[in-house]
Amino acid sequence: MSLSITLTINGTPRTVELDDPRVTLLDLLRERLDLTGTKKGCDRGQCGACTILLDGRRVNSCLALALSHDGAEILTIEGLADGEACHPIQAAFIAHDAFQCGFCTPGQIMSALGLIQEGSAGDDPERVREGMSGNLCRCGAYRGITEAVLEAQQRMSRDAREEVA
C-alpha cells in the first residue's frame, strides 16, 4: 500500500509517500523528513515537546495521524527563524535563559507562537503561564519561559503596529 499526501512544510510544498498508515506527523518529520528539531518526549500528548503549528494552530504532532492531515500547512521550529536572524521568540528565549537542556524548547517556542497568535493571553503573566502549561519542562525553566513569551509578545505586537504604520 502506498498512500500519498501533500503537505506544505515550513513554506515548501512536499509530496510524501507513506508506506504505512500509522505514521504520525511527529514521526514523519523526525524519522522520514529529517526535521528532528521537533522532539518526542512522551508520544502520548502529555508533554508538549512535539508541538508544531498545524494550519496555524499549535497541536501535539505525536497524536496527529499524518494521513489525516493531507493538504495541511505545517510550521516547525526549523521554519521559524528568518534566515540567520532569530525570530523574536527565539531571541527572547535566549535572553531570558528560558531553557536548560533545551529538549522541551522547540515545543515551548512553537507553543509560544501559537499562544501569541491566539491573542488571548496578552500581557497577563497568569494567562501566559496557563497558556504555556501544555508544555512540560523538567529542567524547570518556567520563569524564563514566561518572561520570554511576554517580551516576545510585546515585541511582535510592536513590530506589527510598525508594519501597519
Added chain:
Amino acid sequence: MADTLPLDSAANARHGSSIGQPLTRRDGVLKVTGQARYAADNHPPGLLHAVLAVSRIARGRVAFLDLAAAKAHPGVVEVMTPANRPLLAQDPDEKQGPFSFRLDLLQNDHVRYAGQPIAVVIAETLEAATEGATLLAPRYEAESTRLGLDAGEAFVPPAIGAGSPPEVRHGDIEAGLAGAAHRIEATYETPAQYHNAMEPHAIVASWDGNRLLVDTPSQGLAWARARLAGLFGIAPEDVHVRSPFLGGGFGSKGLISGPQILGAVAARMVGRPVKLVLRREQMYGPVGHRAPTQQVLRLGAAPDGGLTALAHHVRTVTSSFDDFYEAACDVSHTLYASPAIVTTADAVRVDTGTPIFMRAPGEASGSIALESAIDEMALACGMDPLEFRLRNYAEVEPISGKPFSSKALRECYRQGAERFGWAGRPLAPRQMRDENGLLVGWGLGTATFPAIMFQGQARAVLRRDGSGLAELGAQDMGQGAWTALAQIAADSLGLPLARLEFRAGDSNLPDAGIAGGSGHTATAGTALHSAGADAIGKLAALAMADERSPLFGAGNAGVIAREGMLLRRDDESRGESFAAILGRAGLEEVEGRGHGAADAAAQEHYAMHAHGAVFAEVKVDPELGQIRATRLVGAFAAGRIINPRLVRSQYYGGMIWGVSFALHEKAVLDRRSGRVMNADLAEYHVPVNADVPSLEAILVEEIDPHVNPLGVKGVGEIGITGSAGAVANAVWHATGIRPRRFPIGPEALIGGAPG
C-alpha cells in the same frame, strides 16, 4: 556540529574576565532553532529501529514469546531474545567496580522487576518495530511480588548513598532526649520518584568491524565508554561516545543503562546502525529511580530552643538483585548543631528496578523530613522557625567538628527573609487569608548540599594565530557546561571568549569526570584552569628565555595572561602577544594539560558544603484542599559564581523540583503486580508552568579559599533541598495540618475543619 561550538558571536564577547559574567548560553541559538542534535536526532544511512519489549510481571520468568507473530509483521527484521542475543564479554550481573550496577541485557529469561527488557524488536521502521514488540505477547510464569517498605525483613546495608556508613553516632542521644524540655517524634514518608528527563534514554549505535560509534546521552562519557568496551570485549579506544547535548539527566544518565547498551547489541546483531529510544513508560523500570523512604525523626530541645538530640532513621528499599540505598539521613550530619546526633539506615529488598542517584540523592528526601521536623520542633518551643534555625546554627560541622571552608548561611537567611518579607509572620497556623479567602501559609527550609569533586582532565592549546582551544569530555545536560566551562577556560588562557574554541561532549576528549553530584563545574573547571595555567606557563617560559622578548628575565616577578597578551606582573606596560611569542619561537602552538580533583589536605581540615535558605508561600483552598506554591524566594551561597544567569536557572529548576517533591510527583505502584500505574507524564505529575508563578533566587556572595582553586561549589542540586521542606511547612502554616506523607494530596487536607 557534533562536538564543538563555533567561535562566539559578538554579542557574547566581553572584555576582561569571563568568569562572573552573566553570558547567555553559547549553545542557545542551536537549541532555539532546533539544530542542537540530541542522540535520537541522528540518522545514519541504513538505520534500523529497535523497540524494547518489557516485562509486565515483577518476578518470575518469561515462558513464551510469540516470535513468529512478531517476525511476520511487515518490516520486522529481527527479534533479539536471550536465546539469540550475541555473546558479551562480561556477565551483565557482574559488578565492575563500586559505581557499577547489574544490568538487564537479556542474559536469561528471569524477570526481576516490571519494565525489565525481555526482548528487542528490530525493524525497518519505528512503526513496525513498535508493533512487533506488542505482537510478542509474552506469557510468564509469575511469582508473587514483594513490594513496599514492609516487603521483607529489614537489614542494615554495609554502606548507603555513595558509600557513607549506615550508622553514625555522636554524643548520647538517649540522654539528650531524656533531658529535653521539648521532644518530638514524627514519621515522614516519601514516595518512589522517577527522573523523567524530557529526553527519553536513546541510542544510535553503529559498528565498523570491532569499533563502536554511539550517540547517546551520557552524564559520564568515560564510564559509558569503559562499560561498553568491557561488555563487548573491545578496547576503550574503539568505543566512541558522542553526547554533545543531553535532554536532561538528573542522575538517570550518569551510568549507561541497560536499554542503551541493548541498542548497541542490536546493532551488532543485525550489522546495521540501530536507533533505540525508550518509550516514556519504559523509563519507569530499567533506568533508575529515587527509592521511597520512611523516615523517623526524634528531636529533643532545651527550654531555650537549643537542640539536645537529633535522631534520624531511614527505612528504604533496594532491588532484589543490587544495592543502592537512599542516604536520606545523611543530611542530619551537617545542618544543625546538636550535642547528640544519630543517623541510621536500614532497607528491604523489593521487586523493582534498582534505585539510583536522582537529583539531590539522599539530601532531597532527607531534607523534606528534617526541615519538617525542625519546623515541628520550633513550634513545640514556641519559636519562629527562622529564629529556631539560627538558634541551632552549626558554626562548625556538628559531628566532625571541622570548620566550614566557607558558610554564608546566616547571610542567606537574612537576605532571603528580607526579600520574602518574613518578618511579622504569625507563629500560629491558619492566620492568613488572601483577598479571595484562600488560606495563605509561609514556610522556611534550609538548603544544603556537599561540595563534591570527582577526577577530571582537560587539554588547552594556545595557537600561533592568537586563538585558543580548550577541550575535555565534559557533559552539558542543561546546567550550561558549554558556556560556564568555556568561561573558565578563556580566563585560564588569558583569552577573550571570542578567541576560544571549546570542545566537549565526546569520549575521545580527555575524561572530565561525571556530570553529577553538583561537582562537574568544580572538577572540570579546575582541570581547565590548570590546563590553561600549564599552557600559559609553557608560553611564559618561552618568552622569558628569549632575549628578544620584553618579558625576557621576568622570572621572579612573573607574568600574567590577559586578552591574548602576556604581561610582566611588576610592570604591565611591558608585554607581548601570545602570537608574537609563538611566532618567534617558530611554534604552531603550545599545549597544556590539567587535572581536577579534590584537595585531600583541604578536605581533611574543612567541611565543604553549599547552603541556602528557601522561603515559600503557599495558598490552599480551605474547603477543597488544592494547593499552589505561589511564591518562593531562595537565597543560596555556593562559593564563586561562574555565570549568574545560568546559576539562577539551576536554582529555579531545583526549587521547582522541591515544589514537585512536596506537592506533585509520586509513582503509584500496584502492590500486586509491581507495575507503576502512572508510568507516563499525564498522571505522574511534574509541575507545569502555572504551578510556579513566582520564583526568585538570590546569589549570596561567598568566597571560599579552600574548596578548590576556583572557589566553586555546586549549584545543581541544592535548590531542591530546603525548597521541598519550605513548601511543606508553608502548607502546615496555611492549614494547621502537618503533612507527613509526600506529595501532599487533597485528602490530607480536607480532614481539617472546613472553612
Added chain:
Amino acid sequence: MNRFDYIRPATVTEAIAAAAIPGSAYLAAGTNLIDLMKGGVLRPERLIDINHIPGLDRIEHLPDGGVRIGAQLRNADLAADPDFARRFPAIAEALLSGASAQLRNAATLGGNLLQRTRCAYFYDTASACNRRQPGSGCDARGGENRLHAILGWSDACIATHPSDLCVPLAAFGATLEIEGRDGRREVALEDLHRLPGEAPEQESVLAPGELIIALRLPAEAATFAPHARYIKLRERTSYAFAVVSAAAGLRLEGGVITEARLALGGVAAKPWRAEAAERALTGAPPDAASFGRAAEAALAEARPSGDNAYKIELARRILVRALTLAAAGTPERLPALPASPFAPLPGGRPHG
C-alpha cells in the same frame, strides 16, 4: 499500534456506510483514539477519518434561541466563540479547563464526549479490566483506586468518565444528533453514557457505526448565563484531569433560586446530573445552608469504591463551591486559570 485500513469518507452517508463493517472506528482528532492505539488498548482494523467531511464544524444559533454545534468543531474554537461563551459561560470554562491548549486545538467535541476512561487499569493491557475485555475482572478493585467512582459504580467497574465538557452539558440539558444506518435520532447527553452495571464495556447508547453529528443546547440553557460556573479540583494547577468537578447554573429572582442546574464530574462513569439537589434548591435562598442541603442530596447515594471516601466529601464541597460561585455571578471575562480554585473571584470572598 496495529496496522489498519484508512478510509476517508467525503460525506456522512459514506462515513456511516464505511463504519458499518465490524472493526471500524471513527477517527476525529485522534487525541484519545491514537493514544489508546499506541497503548495497545484499542486495535481497530479500519479507521474512518471524519475530519474531511464538510459542514460538521459549524456553530448555528437557531431561531428558537437554541444553538447547534457540529460534532467536528474543535474544543478551542467553541470556547473562543464570543457569542457562545457569553451565552454558555460554564461550558466555555469547562472546555478551557480541560487538557492543554494544544489538545484543545485538535480535539473535537464528538471525541471529547466519547473519550474513554483514564482508569489506569483500563490503559494497562496486562491488567484485568471488564471494560476493555468483558469478563476479565476489574483490577482497579483492590488496586490503586483513590481517583475512582463514588456514584453509579458496580462491582464490575468503578471507572469514571474524564470529560470536563460533558459536565456542564449534562447540567444544561444538551442533546445530541446521532446518525446511523437507521437514520437520525436524538439522545439527551445525560443518556449518552451508560453506567457500568453488569456490562461496563457498553459505554454509550450509540449503536456500532452511529455517528454524532451535532450537539444542541436549548434556548433555556442560556438563561443561566448570569450565574453559571464550572469548577475543577486538580492535583496540579493546570493540565490535569479532575479529581472532582462541578458545574452549576442558577436562575435567581428576588433573592430566591427559581431554577438550578447541577452536575458533577470525576465521580461516575458518566457526567452526574444532580437532579435531587436541583429540586432541593428550587425556591430556596442562595445561601450556604441551601447549598449544603443540595450537596447532601446530591451525594446521598454516594459510596466509596476503594480508597476514595474522601472524594465524597470533596464532591459535596465542590458542589457548594460551584453554587457559591454561580450565585456570586459569572465574571465578565473568564479567569486566567479557568475553573481553578485559584482564579480570582469577582464577587469577593466565597470561601469559608
